[in-house]
Amino acid sequence: MTFDFAIVGAGMAGASLAAELAPAGSVVMLEAEEMPGYHATGRSAAFWSETYGGPAVQPLTSASHDFLAAPPPDFADRSFLDRRGALHIAEATGASMLEAFLADFAKSDVVLEPLSAAALAGHCPGLRDGWNRAVLEPSCADIDVAGLHQAYLRAAKRAGADLRCLAPVTEIERVGDGWRLRAGNETIEARILINAAGAWADEVAALASVEPIGIAPFRRTVVQLRTDPAAPADLPLVIDIEGRFYFKGEAGGRIWLSPHDETPAPAGDVAVEEMDIALAIDRFEKAVDWKVLAVERKWAGLRSFSPDRLPVYGFDPASPDFFWCAGQGGFGIQTAPAAARLSRALILEEAMPASLAGVDAAVYAPDRFS
Known part of the structure; x- marks a missing residue:
């Protein structure tokens, strides 16, 4: 052949x-x-x-x-993107990182909008005290x-x-x-x-x-949660600027949450570590005043970096x-x-x-x- x-x-x-x-x-x-x-x-x-x-x-x-937004008709008959928006949030310890983040993209065409504490609450209700700094990235979208x-x-x-x-x-x-x-x-x-x-x-x-x-592979963990209150339908992707977690809403008011882990792992069929799930939930509950009712799904995958x-x-x-x-x-x-x-x-x-x-x-x- x-x-x-x-x-x-x-x-x-x-x-x-x-x-x-x-x-x-x-x-x-x-x-x-x-x-x-x-x-x-x-x-x-x-x-x-x-x-x-x-x-x-x-x-x-x-x-x-x-x-991705408007593929050629002979490739697909619909968009692969569904607009969501992203919210980059910070505690006081991450304030300088948020400023550096804005500076990194200041010369690009990427639209980033610093938010006041009052505006932030409208995008992500339930954030705990101390999480009062944020930058909105309105173009962020889910990919099919x-x-x-x-x-x-x-x-x-x-x-x-x-x-x-x-x-x-x-x-x-x-x-x-x-x-x-x-x-x-x-x-x-x-x-x-x-x-x-x-x-x-x-x-x-x-x-x-x-x-x-x-090129080294690393394990990344994701869990699907049921919470009280349920995730708002318009919840953006919420990212800790210090890289400790991100979460977003899914169908039925669920949450997809990751501890943003990068654990070195051999190439193969990786499995979830329970410690990573516990870590993700702990970080989530320290950021938002939402109660985790159940872990409904969990999975891990590899991502590889040069x-x-x-x-x-x-x-x-x-x-x-x-x-x-x-x-x-x-x-x-x-x-x-x-x-x-x-x-x-x-x-x-x-x-x-x-x-x-x-x-x-x-x-x-x-x-x-x-």
Whole structure:
């Protein structure tokens, strides 16, 4: 089986890039699990926030907005975004961090609105005394992660891409001007190898005798709560500026809450730690005067960061047919449209599309780690 492009991983990163590349050449996605999106993509409580990931990620997020809000008719018949708004809150100990947060985005087009204590209470009733500083990010929205992922998989299939599930890559070797891979029970050859393996990105690189970058997976915990009072229907995403928790309302007045944990974890099927749930609820109850009645659901997923916490898009400097598409952290969903278009342009040596104006590809290039 010979292809122009072999993509290791069929989560959001692999599927979006397959959809971009398939019209230009033969593509195979190699997915280790029974179905794509089982790990990071399928366990995301994703939102689209221009500030999430910091100023260096923001250009990718902003460049993805129009596609997510109004996708082409042949891609999807509805928006993937549902406006929610975000509220960045602080105690006295976080006042300087809130000021730094505003300064970070002062030169961007991101709209951020400092709120008075009175205005804050209108956005998030029940905040305890001391939580009287806040910045509103009105553009923040929920993302239909499953819908977006399935749309990318459909687009890739329509353009001729092949998907192999239960096909973990166990061997990679150089063959002439390309690669030979052992994936599941098949041997596959490809001209260009694309590493979109998420938490397994460094392992895939090592199989290909490419120097690992140092992409590390971390566990993130989310719980669904039933509270008294129930969450208001218009509750924004509420984020502690000191990074100790975030929560948002869900259907039926429920709350999705995370302790914003980043616990180093081996690549694999991670499970929830009860201590993280207790920590999340403790932080939540110290911030709002709401009683937790029940934990209805709980799950954990992996997010993977490069050493400088920025994504990695580009050909490896020592292995020019090995392309990195990894290290997306928790912002891989919200940046997927721009990241896929950026990667396509780099792989096919095309001019950057107009939708990526303001995005500097060199910021994300793997040679920054050389």
